[in-house]
Amino acid sequence: MSAGALAGRVALVTGGRGGIGRAVCARLAREGATVYAADLDECGAPDDAPRPLTLDVTDEDSVRAAIDAVSERRLDILVNAAGIEIEKTAEDTSLEEWNRSFAVNVTGTFLASKHALPLMRAAVAARAGAGGGTASIVNFGSYDGFIADPGLAAYCATKGAVHALTRAMACDHGPEGIRVNAVCPGYIDTPMLQSFFNGEGSGGAGRGIGALRQAVRNIHPMRSYGTPEDVAGLVNWLAGDEARYASGQLWVLDGGLTAQVQQMRP
Amino acid sequence: MNAAGQLRGKRALVTGGRQGIGRGIVEAFLAEGAEVLACGRGGRGDLPAACTWHQTDVADAAAVEALAVATGPLDVLVNNAGVQLEKTVADSSDDDWDLVMGVNARGVFNTCRAFIPRMRKPASIINIGSISGRMADPRMALYNASKAFVHGLTRSIAVDHGPDIRCNAICPGWIETGMLEAAFELAADPGRARQDALARHPVRRFGQPADIAAMAVWLASDAAAFATGQMFTVDGGLTAASPLRPGLS
Numbered sequence: 001m002s003a004g005a006l007a008g009r010v011a012l013v014t015g016g017r018g019g020i021g022r023a024v025c026a027r028l029a030r031e032g033a034t035v036y037a038a039d040l041d042e043c044g045a046p047d048d049a050p051r052p053l054t055l056d057v058t059d060e061d062s063v064r065a066a067i068d069a070v071s072e073r074r075l076d077i078l079v080n081a082a083g084i085e086i087e088k089t090a091e092d093t094s095l096e097e098w099n100r101s102f103a104v105n106v107t108g109t110f111l112a113s114k115h116a117l118p119l120m121r122a123a124v125a126a127r128a129g130a131g132g133g134t135a136s137i138v139n140f141g142s143y144d145g146f147i148a149d150p151g152l153a154a155y156c157a158t159k160g161a162v163h164a165l166t167r168a169m170a171c172d173h174g175p176e177g178i179r180v181n182a183v184c185p186g187y188i189d190t191p192m193l194q195s196f197f198n199g200e201g202s203g204g205a206g207r208g209i210g211a212l213r214q215a216v217r218n219i220h221p222m223r224s225y226g227t228p229e230d231v232a233g234l235v236n237w238l239a240g241d242e243a244r245y246a247s248g249q250l251w252v253l254d255g256g257l258t259a260q261v262q263q264m265r266p
Numbered sequence: 267m268n269a270a271g272q273l274r275g276k277r278a279l280v281t282g283g284r285q286g287i288g289r290g291i292v293e294a295f296l297a298e299g300a301e302v303l304a305c306g307r308g309g310r311g312d313l314p315a316a317c318t319w320h321q322t323d324v325a326d327a328a329a330v331e332a333l334a335v336a337t338g339p340l341d342v343l344v345n346n347a348g349v350q351l352e353k354t355v356a357d358s359s360d361d362d363w364d365l366v367m368g369v370n371a372r373g374v375f376n377t378c379r380a381f382i383p384r385m386r387k388p389a390s391i392i393n394i395g396s397i398s399g400r401m402a403d404p405r406m407a408l409y410n411a412s413k414a415f416v417h418g419l420t421r422s423i424a425v426d427h428g429p430d431i432r433c434n435a436i437c438p439g440w441i442e443t444g445m446l447e448a449a450f451e452l453a454a455d456p457g458r459a460r461q462d463a464l465a466r467h468p469v470r471r472f473g474q475p476a477d478i479a480a481m482a483v484w485l486a487s488d489a490a491a492f493a494t495g496q497m498f499t500v501d502g503g504l505t506a507a508s509p510l511r512p513g514l515s
Binding site: 143144148149150216219260261 | 466
């Protein structure tokens, strides 16, 4: 196997077992990176060869332990893909659910980034003699951080927070050679999306999931849902050297969905 | 509470003031005590007698210059005149370009160039942009682009001509005017398209010209003295929502 664009790089992916996180792990590994796939349970598809880590991103000790387990003592790439979605309006959301949403989506992104920084500086330093290079944090925002899906109040709020944290950390850590970006997926075909379509808030109950899936597909200018691999492609680009000047931005990947004024297509 | 009188002592021109949103702004400005002038390509129709009418095509630079000389100094300029054309880029002719860009883009440029040197200080310019200048309405290519031009020009005027002149744009969503009806007529099933569009509005209704006029009154008034260079979206929540709305059929 020839050396990929990310050969010699070390990456850690939180939520590495989830629909999109798993695809990210596979892609980064295929590009030659050493990939730590971190999630609540040990994970890892055999053909992708990521190194499994047990990680609860809401628990600071767990985050410290996961970072300590990176034996290379450097991190070139951190992907904060861990996330949960509570399918409720603000009124129906309990304080516990609200706090849980923020704990995973926002605090988890904060904790993993905070404790990864020393190893990311080490990665920048390690490459200083070889023409230089940057380290890259890729957060998971969402198109829901820009416009609201019905019945996803806490989720929308957490993604807005991730967007703001992305910009803040890009400003603070850019001078150290650390880039921070967020990918903002639209409708990606994952178990999370399926759950959303099955829920009451989506309006699927009244007309059938199949009809709803078809209607939402057709409203996209590209007439399709995204795949986890589509998102992994963008994450791969942001992680690598071709994106050396990209930082502090929110990268929307949604098949053109948010480019249009929403309406039925006659 | 009735705050009538917010524009007392101000002199305002509303382009395209005979109907639709422009008409709503004319009536609101009159109710707030402003001296109101309006212009358009045709006659004044049934505009209130208190409003002075000038028959002027804003796409005609010489005519706009003559209008500026005739009207004298203004405190408020509202660039509302606009046309809408339902076509893709591939379907648009040179004449289509001249019509849409002539009125929506060049018309705003013409009036701003003619009136800016003659406005009282401080002055307020209010451009009617559109949510379609931020996101695309299908098959409205030139219209969408012309409104994006308005947004860009709005920021430039605010930057170049502050502090004497404030310049803002209002981005209406779907307002119940002849233009909205024309858009629905494009659908295979206009009735269903209308129901669908309603369901996408968190406020569950379309806008009225008075909704936009209320924002125009504020931007024209001294209460908005710190507002400049911005696009103010008034769309009943349409562009805050994803395509999924409960109740869509």
